Amino acid sequence: MTDAHGELGSLLRSWRDRRSPADVGTPTYGVRRAAGLRREELAALAGVSVDYVVRLEQGRARTPSAQVVAALGRALQLDRHEQDHLYRLAGLQPPGEALVGTHIPPGVQRLVSRMGDNPIAVFTAAWDLLTWSPTWAALFGEPAGRTAWQRNLVAQAFLADAAVGQVGRARYPDGGAGFRASLVADLRRTQGRHPHDPSLRALIERLQSGSPEFAQLWRSGAVGEHLSEQKTIDHPVVGAVEVDCDVFTVSGSELRIVTMTAATGTPAAEKLDFLRVSGVNSVA
Structure with a gap:
């Protein structure tokens, strides 16, 4: 044996x-x-x-x-x-399709490692942050010391307790209403594929009880995909950083790769380069 x-x-x-x-x-x-x-x-x-x-x-x-x-x-x-x-x-049952996947393929690991000069992060289909580049940490604050709840993008968008410790804050012309609605529609799409995932169910219940806005958007029944967009990140050290935010889905997986980039030679690119070189990830 x-x-x-x-x-x-x-x-x-x-x-x-x-x-x-x-x-x-x-x-x-x-x-x-x-x-x-x-x-x-x-x-x-x-x-x-x-x-x-x-x-x-x-x-x-x-x-x-x-x-x-x-x-x-x-x-x-x-x-x-x-x-x-x-x-x-380890005596455990491998996660099946009933659960939201958290496995990061080696190619995606290498992508994050080699594109580390830019803010880049990998999320699950439920928007739980799995891994990130040092420049991502410099722009938004180091996620390593935060709880899984505080690393969830949807929770950060709707609840103040999940956003504690964030450094860079995203700013939108409409105040973020479109961004939040898009996240909720995307989360409902994920819930439709994984209706029996207990962690996903608990996330949705906590958001419904903690945020009237989330509860209202959830009741609307909208189903959609969270798409790429431009945004401004207000950072306490370098100020406003205008970036293109792109969201990619990994082939054969539900993982989301999120990247923040700025055109070469722009003030935003210089600010990102400063954050990368200086390693700033917290503000006293």
């Missing part, structure tokens, strides 16, 4: 060895004895402790949560089959 826990540790080590820091956008320092990721690098990418990674690889930690498994899969850039196998080795 296969020792599932032993295989889990062995595979984690193998998957860690095949990923270089360059693959995941991690800078390298000093002499490296191996080309793969170090345990501390994997731990940082997955948001867990180094000790926990050690215990997983040695088979001493046997029941990682679904959230940890998902984070490890993203950090290691596993494909769908590898990700599902990791869930099973």
Whole structure:
């Protein structure tokens, strides 16, 4: 009989060895004895402790949560089959089509890493933020220290408690009414594809109870797709930044890639470049 826990540790080590820091956008320092990721690098990418990674690889930690498994899969850039196998080795059921997908394909991971000079982020179909570039963090504030609720774009748009900690704030000619209506119509489209996802249901219920505007828009029954648009981001350090916001859907997935760009040589491009170089992501 296969020792599932032993295989889990062995595979984690193998998957860690095949990923270089360059693959995941991690800078390298000093002499490296191996080309793969170090345990501390994997731990940082997955948001867990180094000790926990050690215990997983040695088979001493046997029941990682679904959230940890998902984070490890993203950090290691596993494909769908590898990700599902990791869930099973951890004694968990792989997420099915009934749930909103959170898996980020390796190609999308590389895209975010290599386009990091621009604000770029990846969201689920429920608009939960999964990963982002350093320039995204510099423009909007570092998401890593925020809760999953505070990283949800729809929650940020409608509820003040979810927007706490944001740095750059989007500004629209109509006050954002069109943007918010578009998000609600898009979220209803997602709800139609995943009516039994408990996390999505809880998100919608919390928004309905917390925002009269969201509740009214939800009752309207509008179904649509959130599209690209121009917007102005008011940042406390560099001021107003006019950007083109483009939303791309990943082929074979419901993930949304959101990018903010400005034409070369414009004041907005210079401001984004300053944020990228300075690493500003918080304001005292």
